[in-house]
Amino acid sequence: MIAPKHLRSAAAALVTTATLALAGPAFADLNVYEAEAGGEFGIGSAQQYGEADVQGRDFSGQDLRRSNFTSADCRNANFKGSNLQGAYFIKAVTYRTNFEDANLSDVLMDRATMVEANLRNAVLQRAVFTRSDLKDAVVEGADFTNALLDKTQVMALCKYADGVNPVTGVSTRKSLGCGSQRRYKASYPSNPDGPQVADDEKEAFRKTLPVYRQ
Numbered sequence: 001m002i003a004p005k006h007l008r009s010a011a012a013a014l015v016t017t018a019t020l021a022l023a024g025p026a027f028a029d030l031n032v033y034e035a036e037a038g039g040e041f042g043i044g045s046a047q048q049y050g051e052a053d054v055q056g057r058d059f060s061g062q063d064l065r066r067s068n069f070t071s072a073d074c075r076n077a078n079f080k081g082s083n084l085q086g087a088y089f090i091k092a093v094t095y096r097t098n099f100e101d102a103n104l105s106d107v108l109m110d111r112a113t114m115v116e117a118n119l120r121n122a123v124l125q126r127a128v129f130t131r132s133d134l135k136d137a138v139v140e141g142a143d144f145t146n147a148l149l150d151k152t153q154v155m156a157l158c159k160y161a162d163g164v165n166p167v168t169g170v171s172t173r174k175s176l177g178c179g180s181q182r183r184y185k186a187s188y189p190s191n192p193d194g195p196q197v198a199d200d201e202k203e204a205f206r207k208t209l210p211v212y213r214q
């Protein structure tokens with residue numbers, strides 16, 4: 001017996017869904033496709049590289065605001081001078097990744113492996129690095145104002161942190177709260193007595209949010 005047409009197409013759709021769910025690498029392909037198409041949000045930035053293998057790739061000087069590098073393998077990739085504001089690097093591997101001069105404000109970089117990453121002169125304001133490993137990262141001139149790092153990471157970075165950010169004029173050591181328990185506490189983002197994010201900065205960030213259809 002032949003099933004009615006609408007039932008057959010429903011069955012075909014089920015088979016397609018099941019095949020997609022089983023085929024792991026298809027997701028990486030989808031991400032590459034989405035990235036080439038300008039990203040899920042179709043706004044030219046916010047590109048999708050989730051779980052993608054972008055080792056050694058050149059992303060220098062690009063507009064990658066709010067892009068998704070969640071669980072991506074970014075080892076030795078080059079993001080020099082890129083604008084990555086609000087990007088997602090959750091659980092990403094950025095071993096020896098070059099972020100020199102990049103704008104990494106508001107990035108979510110928790111649980112990331114950032115060993116020996118190059119953050120020279122990068123702006124990392126309000127970025128979240130909880131449980132991330134920044135061992136031997138280059139931080140000369142980096143601005144960590146209001147960023148959230150584990151205390152052990154701050155202590156390790158303060159052993160050699162140096163320089164002043166050429167864009168914001170903020171001292172790296174000062175932004176990390178090095179050498180001052182009081183200043184460290186005051187600059188800790190979860191401390192309501194610490195410096196607050198200015199309203200115009202909040203507004204500027206809000207403007208970068210994608211507009212979802214109703």
Ligand SMILES: *[C@@H]1O[C@H](CO)[C@@H](O)[C@H](O)[C@H]1NC(C)=O
Binds near residue numbers: 068088
């Ligand atoms: C980012 O990519 C990951 C992995 O592909 C995915 O699970 C997640 O939903 C994406 N997040 C956003 C905000 O696009």
Ligand SMILES: *[C@@H]1O[C@H](CO)[C@@H](O)[C@H](O)[C@H]1NC(C)=O
Binds near residue numbers: 065168
């Ligand atoms: C980082 O990028 C955002 C969004 O483009 C911008 O508003 C902000 O001024 C930039 N920060 C710096 C220090 O250039």
